[in-house]
Every structure is written in structure tokens, then in C-alpha cells.
Amino acid sequence: MSREYRVGYTFPLVCPHCEKPALVTVTGEAAGGGVEEPPYLLELVRCGTCNEPFLTVEEDYGQGWDGPGVLWPEQLRPLSHHVPQSLRREHEEARQCFKAKAYTATAVMVRRTLEGVCSDQGVSGVNGRSKPLVKMLEQLKSDGKIDGRLLEWAQALRVLGNEGAHFTGTGVSREDAADGLALAEALLDYLYVLAAQFDAFKARRVKNKDTGQSGSQS
Structure with missing residues (x-):
């Protein structure tokens, strides 16, 4: 048409x-x-x-x-619907802070997004007491939900968020805020988008094997 x-x-x-x-x-x-x-x-x-x-x-x-x-001009892509709405909302607010050139606030919102990820993944604490974020991120790795490189990224974002949350006399730079946004988005994609896509891939492979529709082997 x-x-x-x-x-x-x-x-x-x-x-x-x-x-x-x-x-x-x-x-x-x-x-x-x-x-x-x-x-x-x-x-x-x-x-x-x-x-x-x-x-x-x-x-x-x-x-x-x-x-x-x-x-x-290129626009920021929306986060996948596989990412929980509450986390999409936090990350979108971080983007809005960046767009408004509020780079320190961007870092703080990125840290809030990290806290939200930990809470959604069930590692927010025990007996009603919250763990420090550094410990929650380490727990994600111990539970096999992120690997060592992603833990390193997440810890760097945590430090950036701490710098934004506490008065040090200097603000967060535009470059650091931009990198923080990108790394937070990569973490969300890994946990909620790529993981779901890989699960669907594995399920499809099992179904094809059960029905005799196997792929080529080398």
C-alpha cells in the first residue's frame, strides 16, 4: 500500500x-x-x-x-516492556534529569534504579532490615543473576550515585552521568530483556527437539 x-x-x-x-x-x-x-x-x-x-x-x-x-536527531530508545514498570519509571526520571542538565540528580536516580533492581530481584534485605547497596549487589552475583563484570559496573554506578547524593563541593560531570545512564540501561537489559530472550530461545530449542525439528549440527 x-x-x-x-x-x-x-x-x-x-x-x-x-x-x-x-x-x-x-x-x-x-x-x-x-x-x-x-x-x-x-x-x-x-x-x-x-x-x-x-x-x-x-x-x-x-x-x-x-x-x-x-x-x-537520534532519540533515546524506550526501555523494553520486559523491564518492570517501576524500574522503567526510575530510569526515565534519570533520563529526564540528564536532559535537564541536572547531572548530579541523574547519578542519584541511577542509584535509585540500582536499589529498585535489587528489591525486584529479592535481595533488598532480611527481617525487614535493608542491606547496604554494596552488599545487595554482591548478593546478586552470589545468586548467579549477574557476573563479575556486571557487578563491577553496578558497583561503579553505586559509587557514582553516592557522589551525587553527598555534598563534596563538586558536581557529577556530564560524561559520568551519560555513562551512568548507559551502564544502568545495559544492566536492565541484561537482567530483564536478554535473560527473557535466552529463556525463550532455550524453550524453543527444547520444543523443536521434542517434535524432531532439530537444527544443523557441526
């Missing part, structure tokens, strides 16, 4: 530059796909509020055209 927009077509969208709802105008377009990939429409648009250009894309996977999404 083809779709054509005329240059000059105007539609509402949140601008990735000024981050405001605006009427954007198509200034150029190009269509593609339709053979080995779904049809898509690329549109170069300009924000009616800040006048900055950006690139959008629409695709049709057989259920009709989806809404235009921003392709450039």
Missing part, C-alpha cells in the same frame, strides 16, 4: 529540538521498501515553532501506516 505526502503538508508532532508540540511542515520526502522490507516513507520536516529541521519515518507492516516517528 503506497502513501504519498505532498511537500508542504503540515501535521502535528513533538519537535525533538524544542521538545514542544508543534505543526511541522514537510519540505522533502522519499519512499522505499516493499520487497524484502516493509514500505516506508522518509520525510524531512521543519518545526513551525523553532524552525529547526528533522527527519521522520512512517512504515507499514501490513496493518496500515504507523504514526510518524523521529529518525533524526
Whole structure:
């Protein structure tokens, strides 16, 4: 199913530059796909509020055209639905702090995300008493939920969060806050996304073996 927009077509969208709802105008377009990939429409648009250009894309996977999404400038991808909502909320708040250039607050929210991970994984403490975060992260490794490298990452994030939470006379740098966000996201992906994907892979392999649909062997 083809779709054509005329240059000059105007539609509402949140601008990735000024981050405001605006009427954007198509200034150029190009269509593609339709053979080995779904049809898509690329549109170069300009924000009616800040006048900055950006690139959008629409695709049709057989259920009709989806809404235009921003392709450039690159946007932060949403966390997978496999990550518990409470943890997605904490991490999103850390992202919002970073976007607002509140880098020390970003580090604190990353630490809160770590605490949330430990709580969700059942290592928040015993008999109603919480363990120090350093001990909870070590418990994750002892339980086989993360490996040594991930523990090292998590402990580095804990230290970064401590630096953000306590007055030291200096703030957290943009680079450290950005790395903290990325490492926290990698930890969430490992525990909730890749683990679920691997479990599904193993289950599928067992099912195929039981039904005689084995893969090639070398």
C-alpha cells in the first residue's frame, strides 16, 4: 500500500529540538521498501515553532501506516516492556534529569534504579532490615543473576550515585552521568530483556527437539 505526502503538508508532532508540540511542515520526502522490507516513507520536516529541521519515518507492516516517528536527531530508545514498570519509571526520571542538565540528580536516580533492581530481584534485605547497596549487589552475583563484570559496573554506578547524593563541593560531570545512564540501561537489559530472550530461545530449542525439528549440527 503506497502513501504519498505532498511537500508542504503540515501535521502535528513533538519537535525533538524544542521538545514542544508543534505543526511541522514537510519540505522533502522519499519512499522505499516493499520487497524484502516493509514500505516506508522518509520525510524531512521543519518545526513551525523553532524552525529547526528533522527527519521522520512512517512504515507499514501490513496493518496500515504507523504514526510518524523521529529518525533524526537520534532519540533515546524506550526501555523494553520486559523491564518492570517501576524500574522503567526510575530510569526515565534519570533520563529526564540528564536532559535537564541536572547531572548530579541523574547519578542519584541511577542509584535509585540500582536499589529498585535489587528489591525486584529479592535481595533488598532480611527481617525487614535493608542491606547496604554494596552488599545487595554482591548478593546478586552470589545468586548467579549477574557476573563479575556486571557487578563491577553496578558497583561503579553505586559509587557514582553516592557522589551525587553527598555534598563534596563538586558536581557529577556530564560524561559520568551519560555513562551512568548507559551502564544502568545495559544492566536492565541484561537482567530483564536478554535473560527473557535466552529463556525463550532455550524453550524453543527444547520444543523443536521434542517434535524432531532439530537444527544443523557441526
